[in-house]
Amino acid sequence: MDRRWVAIGAALAAAGVALGAFGAHGLKGRVDAALIPTWETAAHYHQYHALALIVLGLMPASKQKNLAANLLLAGLLIFAGSLYAYVLSGIKVLGAITPIGGALLIGGWIVLALAYGRKTAS
DSSP states (O other): OOHHHHHHHHHHHHHHHHHHHHHHHTSBTTBOGGGHHHHHHHHHHHHHHHHHHHHHHHSOOOHHHHHHHHHHHHHHHHHHHHHHHHHHHOOGGGGGTHHHHHHHHHHHHHHHHHHHHHHHHO
């Protein structure tokens, strides 16, 4: 168990709830309505991956788990963060870095699958 990942995941989950609520109640009339679904996508991925970090924190320690958690954290911050920033600023180039976050998220899940897939096979 790694309490640090549980704490990081819990803090990010709390922020995800706040940002989701802000998107549902605070954005209307402040940003182009067509961008609200983009905010919702960011909030969903934010929450899913915050919960994943909590689960990873509860798992036995390993280098692979730590690598997966770091990739998921970086991916969450870049993916969701770039979408939040795009919606708030309207700067379209921010959307260009979103796939980098997505690739990091995918990488985190692949590292986790490979690490634990090998352990169950042996």
